[in-house]
Amino acid sequence: MMTEKQNQTNGEIVPTQLIIKRAVEVICGKWRLSIIHLLRNETLRYGEIKRLIPGISEKVLVHELKQLVELGMLEKKSYGEIPPRVEYTLTEKGRTVVPVIDLLEEVGQAFL
Amino acid sequence: MMTEKQNQTNGEIVPTQLIIKRAVEVICGKWRLSIIHLLRNETLRYGEIKRLIPGISEKVLVHELKQLVELGMLEKKSYGEIPPRVEYTLTEKGRTVVPVIDLLEEVGQAFL
DNA sequence: GTCGATACTTACCAATTGGTGGGCAACTGA
DNA sequence: TCAGTTGCCCACCAATTGGTAAGTATCGAC
Numbered sequence: 397m398m399t400e401k402q403n404q405t406n407g408e409i410v411p412t413q414l415i416i417k418r419a420v421e422v423i424c425g426k427w428r429l430s431i432i433h434l435l436r437n438e439t440l441r442y443g444e445i446k447r448l449i450p451g452i453s454e455k456v457l458v459h460e461l462k463q464l465v466e467l468g469m470l471e472k473k474s475y476g477e478i479p480p481r482v483e484y485t486l487t488e489k490g491r492t493v494v495p496v497i498d499l500l501e502e503v504g505q506a507f508l
Numbered sequence: 509m510m511t512e513k514q515n516q517t518n519g520e521i522v523p524t525q526l527i528i529k530r531a532v533e534v535i536c537g538k539w540r541l542s543i544i545h546l547l548r549n550e551t552l553r554y555g556e557i558k559r560l561i562p563g564i565s566e567k568v569l570v571h572e573l574k575q576l577v578e579l580g581m582l583e584k585k586s587y588g589e590i591p592p593r594v595e596y597t598l599t600e601k602g603r604t605v606v607p608v609i610d611l612l613e614e615v616g617q618a619f620l
Numbered sequence: 621g622t623c624g625a626t627a628c629t630t631a632c633c634a635a636t637t638g639g640t641g642g643g644c645a646a647c648t649g650a
Numbered sequence: 651t652c653a654g655t656t657g658c659c660c661a662c663c664a665a666t667t668g669g670t671a672a673g674t675a676t677c678g679a680c
Contacts (some may be wrong), residue, residue, distance in 0.1 A: 410568060415620065417538070423532070426529070433525070450634045455669075477626045495611060496611050537638095566659095592655090596659060
């Protein structure tokens with residue numbers, strides 16, 4: 397039975413459980429997938445994201461955006477204007493989790 | 509653009525964001541998917557699960573199992589024996605999240 | 621000069637999550 | 651009599667996560 401996978405960079409064996417736990421770390425958080433879902437087919441400004449996710453606090457939104465950028469899932473573009481204008485775009489890497497969202501949308505129905 | 513879905517039971521409109529948030533609630537937790545992954549093709553006793561998930565504390569394991577049973581994802585069968593014997597089996601409902609695990613396994617690779 | 625707009629930051633707090641280490645019940649076999 | 655087995659509970663604690671409400675910087679418009 398196949399329970400482990402090769403990591404292509406160095407051949408190190410990474411057990412399935414570790415990969416799953418890492419994936420859970422990456423996608424979890426109360427609002428994270430909502431943000432990615434929002435950005436799946438448009439670039440949005442900070443304020444637009446905030447308005448489109450009612451209930452999220454600024455502190456958390458800023459924090460999530462920062463982490464998503466660090467993870468390489470979002471690209472942040474600041475125009476040097478005043479008042480500030482900042483845009484967030486989903487990267488290719490971020491786009492890999494879109495199918496997860498679609499699947500979760502199906503699966504989630506059963507648990508409402 | 510399709511951003512909402514009909515809930516089949518009463519026709520109530522449930523926005524996509526709510527469904528996603530619910531799905532996240534259901535699958536998240538440090539160990540939850542590991543447990544489901546373990547049980548994907550065999551029934552296991554409590555002690556076996558514990559041994560197969562190194563690092564999990566008893567308190568958390570018991571708690572997770574209880575919640576998974578409540579969610580209808582796991583079935584618990586107690587034989588009235590001493591010392592106790594308790595088996596956990598993945599239900600059909602629980603089986604719906606197996607594809608999520610498989611997808612996360614693919615996606616998670618990129619974030620190791 | 622003060623207001624509004626925008627994208628944050630900060631201090632403080634509350635709730636949730638997870639971990640540690642012990643205990644317990646009930647029977648069996650030595 | 652007494653340790654071993656097994657599934658689970660409990661009190662307590664620490665870390666993480668999330669929320670509230672306020673403040674900041676900079677500009678143009680009135």
